[in-house]
Amino acid sequence: MDKWNGVIDQFHNVVNFTLTISLPVPTIYVMQNPYQLNYAQFAVNIIEGIEESLCLKVNGEEIELTKIDTSSYICSYHFENSGTCTLEVFAENEIGDSTIIRYFDVIDGGKGGIGSSFDGKFGAKIQQGSLPSNSFIVLLDSSLILNKLDNKNAYIVGTDGIILSKPAEIYFTNVKPNQSIYRYENGNWIELASEYKSGKLTAKSSKLGYFTTMQCTNIVRKSYLANIYPNPFNPTTTICFNIGEDNTFCTLKVYNIKGQKIKTLIEDRLSSGTHSIIWNGKNDDSQMCSSGVYFVIMQTNKYLSARKIILLK
Structure with missing residues (x-):
């Protein structure tokens, strides 16, 4: 921190002060814009010391900062690509300089x-x-x-x-x-x-x-049939379900509107937690099913549920 140290000379009525200046220490925060998802806001704060110059680079490109108070700066940034983003903050005063580098995806x-x-x-x-x-x-x-x-x-x-x-x-x-x-x-x-x-x-x-x-x-220690998406679907859909206890025997099957079993997706003992499986619209003989309404039925020793799905072509 920056400190004033005072010494009083009793004989000459002189007060001598020494200013101790420390290196500027920056920090940076990232905030996603919820209304424009290709923008984010960066906030740079100087948490120690006094900066004489400050620079922010995003993926090597210097970005202009707007000062909002004595130790805080902000800017907006427009994303054009996915991947890893590199933030580099450089702060300097007469004592020296400091740099922080942060990464996010x-x-x-x-x-x-x-x-x-x-x-x-x-x-x-x-x-x-x-x-x-x-x-x-x-x-x-x-x-x-x-x-x-x-x-x-x-x-x-x-x-x-x-x-x-x-x-x-x-x-x-x-x-x-x-x-x-x-x-x-x-x-x-x-x-x-x-x-x-x-x-x-x-x-x-x-x-x-x-x-x-x-x-x-x-x-969450219960079994249930969760999301099926997309629905209607063509040609594949993902079936999500939860198993409440380890080593639970579970069957997941597809039936047509006549009540005939079309496809056995799962017939096994499963660990607890969330599971998912993709149905490609084919029956047990690997033949493509016709368009129409089908039912996904999940059953364990304590749970039975059916969900309607629609195959479109």
Whole structure:
């Protein structure tokens, strides 16, 4: 910090002051624009020292900053491509200079893609067509999040209020089997149906925002048939379902309107968590089914449910 040190000379009635100046220490935060998904706002703060010059580069290109108070700057940035974005902040004064470099991934919401945090512990897979074309989703770790929600293990995909037309796959790595993925919504952490395999925890979410991991509860320990998308479909559709307990025997079959079994998709014991399978519209003989109404029936020892789907050609 910058300090004034005063010394009083009693004989000459002179007050001598020494100003101790420290290096400027910058930090940077990223905020997705929820209304224009090809824009984000960068906020640069000087958390220590006094800067005489300040520079922000995004992917090597210098970006003009607007000063909003004595130690804070902002700017808007237009995304044109997906991939890894590099932020470099350079601050300088008469003592010296300091530089910070941060990284985050940008996912194309129209074309779809996979992004991960710089520490490799978090990621998201966005399906093609989840958002309109020219929409981009940022994926941030806690070092780039301005509002950390008192949770240093929180990550953010996009921002609150973004709803996808197709659910995204959210995942954490290096986690324990008794954990679940949670999404922050309306002031509360909401537990998502999560699947654990070999240290990786995954969940489906149609809403973006903050995600973290916490202790698993009994809320999601039940079996149910979840989303089927697209519906109507041609030529494939994805069937999502949850298994409440490990080693549960589950069948997932497709029937026509006459009640005849057309296709056995699953007939096996499954681990607890969220699962999905793609039906390509073919029967058990690998022949393409005709257009019409079909029923997906899921059954376990404690659960039975049917969902109508429509195959179009």
